[in-house]
Amino acid sequence: MYKGKYPKIPEATIKRLSIYLRCLKKLEEEGNIVVSSQNLADTCCVNSTQIRKDLSYFGEFGTRGVGYNIKTLQEDIKKILGLDTTWNMILVGFGNLGKALLHYKGFHESGYKWVGVFDNDKDLIGQKVFDNLYVEDFKKLDNKKIKEINPDFAVITTPPDVAQDVVNKLILLGIKYFLNFAPTKIKVPDNILLKNVFIIAEFDNLVYNISKIENK
Amino acid sequence: MYKGKYPKIPEATIKRLSIYLRCLKKLEEEGNIVVSSQNLADTCCVNSTQIRKDLSYFGEFGTRGVGYNIKTLQEDIKKILGLDTTWNMILVGFGNLGKALLHYKGFHESGYKWVGVFDNDKDLIGQKVFDNLYVEDFKKLDNKKIKEINPDFAVITTPPDVAQDVVNKLILLGIKYFLNFAPTKIKVPDNILLKNVFIIAEFDNLVYNISKIENK
């Protein structure tokens, strides 16, 4: 049963729920019906107490002495994360990273849907992305188009130097939520939620750890 | 002055150092010479005490009453992260995400260097990546080639179903460090360091936050 009001949920718990969800899918595909927190922990590389605690913030999903039903636990986690509904996304910046995201198959099965792709490069405008989806001119994106495609959030994969301008325009068009992959910090007003994904930091972090180990 | 032995450094501190480094670069390009922790905090969207504490784990880099010299602080952070040397990388999987990483300009200026690109798709093998760098057949990758190009770590951007096999082979060839972008958890022995980057978790996390705000 879902609790009405929760204590503060750790950020890290939400990140792990994503991972549990994908691991559960894998376990289901392998033909399993029920999983213990210990089993799941082994496939996710975390510890089993952590899993039980993470879930306990949101309710009780298992059966003592038995474990968790893989099918219903997936549904429960989707409900917690907000993935029990469809999310319309637009992408700005049809470069390699943009294409990589557009073609990632995992989105569709998790309820994500691309409803628009924009760029300002004449050579790219008009290119086919999928059946029914073509690259459009970002300059021509207006309120009418937004109303038509009804995006929930925007994904930014432009070069860093134009990212702030792109976001500014989208805010004026009423977009309130952003995921930014451009390697630059973007400033937004308080009523807007923008999350930066800083891929090079992952490389730096690996290198820091290698340096420590190797004394390079 | 760098301290010989440090207390345990928070993971998060290392991540932030990456960000400070890129923000300092931006400030330098804008013509600044010196920056206070408060200035830097404003550009990085963190708080100034955090910056001073993060740096204090590694030594003293500023001048009281004045601030930090932008040029030398960048050098100091590079030294801390291990970015004061060159890092040779190989990439396996010449898809869109692989291409995006290969063409990201930020790597070169941070000391990262691509020394090999591999795929098993006949149509891709032989394609030119840069002058002097062509896509090669992953099946033909052997000890001799590894010795020649001398990679420090491998970046995995293959489809998820082959990622584990790719890593297994590379471990046999002597690679000890990995950054995995394939959306699957990869198991490695204790003496190997592999970091998973789970891009869809960033989407899930945004959606969770939107759901909370909008009660969707």
Place this chain on the structure above:
DNA sequence: GAATGTGAACGCATTCACAGCT
């Protein structure tokens, strides 16, 4: 006066230990 550097206090996240079901 202005800014850094840091022990101490606080708050958040993980782990422990065990009670509670099946």
Place this chain on the structure above:
DNA sequence: AGCTGTGAATGCGTTCACATTC
């Protein structure tokens, strides 16, 4: 007996408050 669920304890990371230096 086996596994979940959770208050309590621990450990970790951030923020505070202030001593220190220029």
